[in-house]
Amino acid sequence: xxxxxxxxxxxxxxxxxxxxxxxxxxxxxxxxxxxxxxxxxxxxxxxxxxxxxxxxxxxxxxxxxxxxxxxxxxxxxxxxxxxxxxxxxxxxxxxxxxxxxxxxxxxxxxxxxxxxxxxxxxxxxxxxxxxxxxxxxxxxxxxxxxxxxxxxxxxxxxxxxxxxxxxxxxxxxxxxxxxxxxxxxxxxxxxxxxxxxxxxxxxxxx
Amino acid sequence: xxxxxxxxxxxxxxxxxxxxxxxxxxxxxxxxxxxxxxxxxxxxxxxxxxxxxxxxxxxxxxxxxxxxxxxxxxxxxxxxxxxxxxxxxxxxxxxxxxxxxxxxxxxxxxxxxxxxxxxxxxxxxxxxxxxxxxxxxxxxxxxxxxxxxxxxxxxxxxxxxxxxxxxxxxxxxxxxxxxxxxxxxxxxxxxxxxxxxxxxxxxxxxxxxxxxxxxxxxxxxxxxxxxxxxxxxxxxxxxxxxxxxxxxxxxxxxxxxxxxxxxxxxxxxxxxxxxxxxxxxxxxxxxxxxxxxxxxxxxxxxxxxxxxxxxxxxxxxxxxxxxxxxxxxxxxxxxxxxxxxxxxxxxxxxxxxxxxxxxxxxxxxxxxxxxxxxxxxxxxxxxxxxxxxxxxxxxxxxxxxxxxxxxxxxxxxxxxxxxxxxxxxxxxxxxxxxxxxxxxxxxxxxxxxxxxxxxxxxxxxxxxxxxxxxxxxxxxxxxxxxxxxxxxxxxxxxxxxxxxxxxxxxxxxxxxxxxxxxxxxxxxxxxxxxxxxxxxxxxxxxxxxx
Numbered sequence: 001x002x003x004x005x006x007x008x009x010x011x012x013x014x015x016x017x018x019x020x021x022x023x024x025x026x027x028x029x030x031x032x033x034x035x036x037x038x039x040x041x042x043x044x045x046x047x048x049x050x051x052x053x054x055x056x057x058x059x060x061x062x063x064x065x066x067x068x069x070x071x072x073x074x075x076x077x078x079x080x081x082x083x084x085x086x087x088x089x090x091x092x093x094x095x096x097x098x099x100x101x102x103x104x105x106x107x108x109x110x111x112x113x114x115x116x117x118x119x120x121x122x123x124x125x126x127x128x129x130x131x132x133x134x135x136x137x138x139x140x141x142x143x144x145x146x147x148x149x150x151x152x153x154x155x156x157x158x159x160x161x162x163x164x165x166x167x168x169x170x171x172x173x174x175x176x177x178x179x180x181x182x183x184x185x186x187x188x189x190x191x192x193x194x195x196x197x198x199x200x201x202x203x204x205x206x
Numbered sequence: 207x208x209x210x211x212x213x214x215x216x217x218x219x220x221x222x223x224x225x226x227x228x229x230x231x232x233x234x235x236x237x238x239x240x241x242x243x244x245x246x247x248x249x250x251x252x253x254x255x256x257x258x259x260x261x262x263x264x265x266x267x268x269x270x271x272x273x274x275x276x277x278x279x280x281x282x283x284x285x286x287x288x289x290x291x292x293x294x295x296x297x298x299x300x301x302x303x304x305x306x307x308x309x310x311x312x313x314x315x316x317x318x319x320x321x322x323x324x325x326x327x328x329x330x331x332x333x334x335x336x337x338x339x340x341x342x343x344x345x346x347x348x349x350x351x352x353x354x355x356x357x358x359x360x361x362x363x364x365x366x367x368x369x370x371x372x373x374x375x376x377x378x379x380x381x382x383x384x385x386x387x388x389x390x391x392x393x394x395x396x397x398x399x400x401x402x403x404x405x406x407x408x409x410x411x412x413x414x415x416x417x418x419x420x421x422x423x424x425x426x427x428x429x430x431x432x433x434x435x436x437x438x439x440x441x442x443x444x445x446x447x448x449x450x451x452x453x454x455x456x457x458x459x460x461x462x463x464x465x466x467x468x469x470x471x472x473x474x475x476x477x478x479x480x481x482x483x484x485x486x487x488x489x490x491x492x493x494x495x496x497x498x499x500x501x502x503x504x505x506x507x508x509x510x511x512x513x514x515x516x517x518x519x520x521x522x523x524x525x526x527x528x529x530x531x532x533x534x535x536x537x538x539x540x541x542x543x544x545x546x547x548x549x550x551x552x553x554x555x556x557x558x559x560x561x562x563x564x565x566x567x568x569x570x571x572x573x574x575x576x577x578x579x580x581x582x583x584x585x586x587x588x589x590x591x592x593x594x595x596x597x598x599x600x601x602x603x604x605x606x607x608x609x610x611x612x613x614x615x616x617x618x619x620x621x622x623x624x625x626x627x628x629x630x631x632x633x634x635x636x637x638x639x640x641x642x643x644x645x646x647x648x649x650x651x652x653x654x655x656x657x658x659x660x661x662x663x664x665x666x667x668x669x670x671x672x673x674x675x676x677x678x679x680x681x682x683x684x685x686x687x688x689x690x691x692x693x694x695x696x697x698x699x700x701x702x703x704x705x706x707x708x709x710x711x712x713x714x715x716x717x718x719x720x721x722x723x724x725x726x727x728x729x730x731x732x733x734x735x736x737x738x739x740x741x742x743x744x745x746x747x748x749x750x751x752x
Binding site: 024028037039044050051132135137138141 | 316317380383385387388391392393418419421423425426427429430433434437438440441446447449452456
């Protein structure tokens with residue numbers, strides 16, 4: 001590859017500048033990754049739906065789960081996506097301080113979501129609903145658990161972005177890092193919307 | 207500080223210039239990684255082949271006690287898992303990552319470090335799987351690992367290693383697939399539109415989408431199984447409300463596209479080989495490319511033909527019988543494309559071409575036995591018998607493995623700068639083909655006579671012993687053939703390199719690079735105005751026009 005087609009560190013100004021072709025590659029790569037992960041989540045959701053009738057999921061969900069509390073945490077996760085979008089916009093306009101603030105907000109909201117999930121799990125375990133107690137338990141914990149893992153991965157990625165931006169690598173626009181991580185983070189949010197609808201909302205509708 | 211430099215050889219860190227092992231272990235060069243894949247495939251081929259020989263020795267005579275039933279179960283499971291996930295996938299993906307950049311005029315894959323990661327995690331998966339032998343026993347529930355046999359109370363600890371090993375290998379395959387797609391979409395040299403892609407690259411592209419879409423279903427199933435086994439979840443645990451059928455759905459939703467994943471790169475290799483060794487361009491490029499896309503899409507709509515005997519009901523069975531018959535058509539189209547390529551060409555029956563011609567016959571036989579299964583009552587009679595074993599080996603060996611052999615003989619001069627001996631190659635070819643047909647053709651009859659697969663021995667039923675004995679003899683012939691191949695490779699590598707970088711008078715861009723290619727594949731690339739840019743370069747008075 002010729003010299004000008006790579007991400008590189010320019011002299012003493014430690015900015016990351018992504019070339020056009022790298023930006024395109026990163027975007028395609030991340031979209032393919034989330035496509036593959038989407039099928040993983042769809043497989044888990046199919047397993048969930050498979051046991052709906054036999055496991056009396058409608059009844060199990062309405063009796064064990066708190067749609068309002070989780071709804072609040074869902075709203076917080078959506079807000080974190082909004083914060084990330086604002087961070088991306090700040091980066092594109094070259095404004096580093098707002099970008100750092102919005103990234104920090106994203107991470108904090110993400111952690112609050114995970115804390116809420118942990119709290120919910122704790123409550124469910126006290127009600128003796130574990131992964132081994134029933135079909136509903138297995139499917140519920142698998143689906144929400146893998147989602148939580150993907151949230152954690154996203155938070156690690158965003159923390160790396162924060163570290164880079166604090167050190168000055170993301171000052172000025174030009175890096176494709178935020179756009180790429182953004183695709184992943186918004187995907188995690190959309191997956192949660194689907195999971196939330198399937199597990200929490202649907203029992204009240206059918 | 208510049209990350210990339212023009213003269214990579216000069217600017218490699220001193221450690222890499224002095225330490226060969228470190229270079230191999232830390233390389234991000236797609237050519238080195240391709241070779242690592244091929245070496246890993248070779249290692250697992252020897253192990254998987256040994257497992258096959260052990261099985262055939264056990265089955266050579268009736269009521270044999272060479273292997274205990276428990277040992278036999280572990281051996282046939284490991285043979286299947288090894289050959290599919292740790293021989294064929296690495297061999298085909300290794301050739302893919304080696305040649306895709308070269309064929310599109312690129313100097314590297316889109317994500318070189320990801321490429322290295324993919325290889326090493328796949329290799330780790332294989333090691334983890336084999337560690338099971340030292341940890342209480344290998345998985346023993348068959349390569350498709352059905353529930354409830356895969357549950358804690360019915361199988362050994364090895365099934366945990368099956369899950370973990372395949373999860374790692376699956377991650378390696380998906381990351382490679384993503385890498386290949388991004389490479390093909392963004393790094394093609396100027397003039398090479400998607401309609402001018404070499405067919406090997408076209409197949410690699412479609413195949414990569416298949417891998418990225420199919421592996422997640424397996425990953426989900428494996429995760430659920432691990433949750434069942436380690437945390438006592440209830441996905442496949444029938445007494446607790448789980449479903450054994452769910453495993454079959456998830457596994458075959460992966461498993462069927464997987465067999466197309468294994469054959470498409472071979473189709474790509476053969477498309478190149480038929481052209482070069484008939485000295486003629488492919489007959490009906492658009493049909494080959496288009497039918498590949500059709501196969502890719504249809505492959506997701508046939509999975510329940512593996513479940514005809516599971517009692518899904520006639521409506522479901524009819525749909526999948528029809529879709530399975532339908533998917534035979536695009537493959538059949540390709541066979542005619544290849545025959546059409548040979549027709550009127552000046553054919554050179556080098557070893558590479560011998561495997562290609564043999565493939566046409568063997569894969570057709572395998573395809574015919576396969577399509578027979580789409581007739582549901584035939585499937586009900588033949589399922590889990592040796593007829594299936596015969597079918598799957600005709601397509602996997604006669605299709606995929608022959609593709610690897612053909613590609614090996616075709617591309618060896620490019621990868622190493624030396625040509626494999628044609629004489630030893632022909633011995634290898636004939637020994638292998640005779641052994642292969644002896645082993646597996648007879649198994650069609652054994653299956654029709656009712657011999658069940660995955661059973662460690664059989665009674666003194668008329669006809670069984672002689673057919674099994676001959677079948678085992680064929681396996682030993684194949685082993686002898688493999689030894690000839692290894693000797694061929696060994697002797698060839700000891701020779702000095704050739705000066706000819708285009709020994710076959712080929713058409714595609716990889717032959718323009720040096721043999722073996724320099725670290726930086728291309729300093730300059732020929733202008734691409736057609737599907738055969740290297741042919742155009744050599745024949746400026748009558749170039750291709752597309």
